[in-house]
Amino acid sequence: MSAGSPLVPSLAARTRGGGAAVADRPVKIDVEHLNFYYGQKRALEDISIKLRANVVSAFIGPSGCGKSTFLRTLNRMNDIIAGTRVDGTVLIDNVNIYDPKIDVVGLRRRVGMVFQKSNPFPKTIFENVAYGLRINGMATSKAEVHERVEASLRAAALWEEVKDRLHDSALALSGGQQQRLCIARALAVKPKVLLMDEPASALDPIATQHIEELIYDLKKDYTIVIVTHNMQQAARVSDYTAFFWLGRLVEYDRTEKIFTAPAEKLTEDYVTGRFG
Amino acid sequence: MASPSSLPLAAPPDVDAGIARRRVLDLVFQAVALLVLLAVLAALAALVYSILHDGLGRLSWAFLTSYTSRRASQSGVFPALAGSVFIIMLTAAIALPVGVAAAIYLEEYGTRSRIARLIELNIANLAAVPSIIYGLLGLGLFVRVLGFGGSILAGASTLALLVLPVVILSTREALRTVPMSLREGSYALGATKWQTIWYQVLPVALPGILTGLILALSRAIGETAPLITIGALTYVPFLPDSVWSPFTVLPIQIFNWVSRPQVEFAQNAAAAIIVLLVLLLTMNATAIWLRDRFQKRRSS
Numbered sequence: 001m002s003a004g005s006p007l008v009p010s011l012a013a014r015t016r017g018g019g020a021a022v023a024d025r026p027v028k029i030d031v032e033h034l035n036f037y038y039g040q041k042r043a044l045e046d047i048s049i050k051l052r053a054n055v056v057s058a059f060i061g062p063s064g065c066g067k068s069t070f071l072r073t074l075n076r077m078n079d080i081i082a083g084t085r086v087d088g089t090v091l092i093d094n095v096n097i098y099d100p101k102i103d104v105v106g107l108r109r110r111v112g113m114v115f116q117k118s119n120p121f122p123k124t125i126f127e128n129v130a131y132g133l134r135i136n137g138m139a140t141s142k143a144e145v146h147e148r149v150e151a152s153l154r155a156a157a158l159w160e161e162v163k164d165r166l167h168d169s170a171l172a173l174s175g176g177q178q179q180r181l182c183i184a185r186a187l188a189v190k191p192k193v194l195l196m197d198e199p200a201s202a203l204d205p206i207a208t209q210h211i212e213e214l215i216y217d218l219k220k221d222y223t224i225v226i227v228t229h230n231m232q233q234a235a236r237v238s239d240y241t242a243f244f245w246l247g248r249l250v251e252y253d254r255t256e257k258i259f260t261a262p263a264e265k266l267t268e269d270y271v272t273g274r275f276g
Numbered sequence: 277m278a279s280p281s282s283l284p285l286a287a288p289p290d291v292d293a294g295i296a297r298r299r300v301l302d303l304v305f306q307a308v309a310l311l312v313l314l315a316v317l318a319a320l321a322a323l324v325y326s327i328l329h330d331g332l333g334r335l336s337w338a339f340l341t342s343y344t345s346r347r348a349s350q351s352g353v354f355p356a357l358a359g360s361v362f363i364i365m366l367t368a369a370i371a372l373p374v375g376v377a378a379a380i381y382l383e384e385y386g387t388r389s390r391i392a393r394l395i396e397l398n399i400a401n402l403a404a405v406p407s408i409i410y411g412l413l414g415l416g417l418f419v420r421v422l423g424f425g426g427s428i429l430a431g432a433s434t435l436a437l438l439v440l441p442v443v444i445l446s447t448r449e450a451l452r453t454v455p456m457s458l459r460e461g462s463y464a465l466g467a468t469k470w471q472t473i474w475y476q477v478l479p480v481a482l483p484g485i486l487t488g489l490i491l492a493l494s495r496a497i498g499e500t501a502p503l504i505t506i507g508a509l510t511y512v513p514f515l516p517d518s519v520w521s522p523f524t525v526l527p528i529q530i531f532n533w534v535s536r537p538q539v540e541f542a543q544n545a546a547a548a549i550i551v552l553l554v555l556l557l558t559m560n561a562t563a564i565w566l567r568d569r570f571q572k573r574r575s576s
Contacts, residue, residue, distance in 0.1 A: 080463060082388065109466025119457035121476055131475065132465035182461070189465055 034088035058238035112191035156184035176207025331546025348540030356529035366432035375443030403441035411505030426507030446488020
């Protein structure tokens, strides 16, 4: 099976054929000995993991295993929760994002996030996407804003559905459309990394399929990290899978290996549905 | 209670008696509560009836647009009404930015330190301080030290201080209802804290903030004591033309008329009370309308 160019997603790459190319991708996010605390409680224990560029990495594990918390340490979203503390390093493009000199606002612009529950702003569809451009001063003219909004909505596979009602409230969209709008909003500011926290958990199967196809298409331009409860989803969309349990990273490998021949007994028990 | 029941599962008679006694107590309590409610409503109805009965006849366009006069039949509330409207608008203009800014600091920026908790506790206490105390503060600070004199500006500043604790508390409540997910969505796009507050949090909280402000102003519009303390006039033959103008307000005009011995002035007072009531009800209706719109928008 041919590996295929990473820029041209093909059915061949969609199966597990493109493995060699995926393993060759440079490391985008390099986490070393990360611990995370909610007050006195340690929620993440000594996590070390290397996530590669332009691949989809999935985090799986039972509720409360720390996978969402870990995802949120990658754009320092946990900073806004009082009483939390981090030690260890998270290198993104070889820069430690927990360095005191790092500007967290700039970091979050480069590391976008899509949340479990779609959270469009109570504004128009257009304004939802344009907001990130405006606050970051990324588009100066009106035409430029419009162009970027359209490009982002197209990238999120939403343009055709909303192009005639850009100035309607975003809250009038369906759940799946709202979630794709949130993805479009995140893409508008051109992040390098896209973090997705169970992006399809509140959606019906059709909308979920839309999101999964979208994730697949987006990985040629973005490094994607997705947290999911749904193991089939992890198997479908990701190249690499990390299994978390009780705040620890149990196993991290090619998705195919995790689901067919995991090294750890715990992983096997989880992916075969024996617990969780 | 005799127990004619032959059912084997019937409760023993003493338990039945206990239930009957509790039922009676229940009814008694219900009746007392209803009686108290009716008494309060009756008092209110009597008050409104007596005012309408006395004042409705005096109410006319001329009454609204006339200046005060020695002759009761030619007197009107024009300067007092204008003064009340002017002063309440200026109070809102002062209290809104200051109160919202203070609430934003406490709610969004302030840390949960011991000092922050002390400040919070004291704001709640300030809301309960008698208004005459604010009048004395206004007299000392605005009228004397800052040299505003007995002007509209001094009156509005004093009333702004009076409503500030309520505005701060209600603004904090409104900010707290803005869902965290909205803030996170904004932060995740690289927004600063201020951008998030200004573009996302405040627009959503605004109807709640305005509701709180209007209800606070409804309290201020009926205030007499602090304005008399800072030297508001009781006889004003002109309209206030700037913030430095001397002034009077409806409650002071009412107070002035009520203290006259003539029956005609008592009728004027009743008519002025109706004007004040209508003003108040309009403000409260606006507050309710805003709140409804707010709830509708959030549920859609």
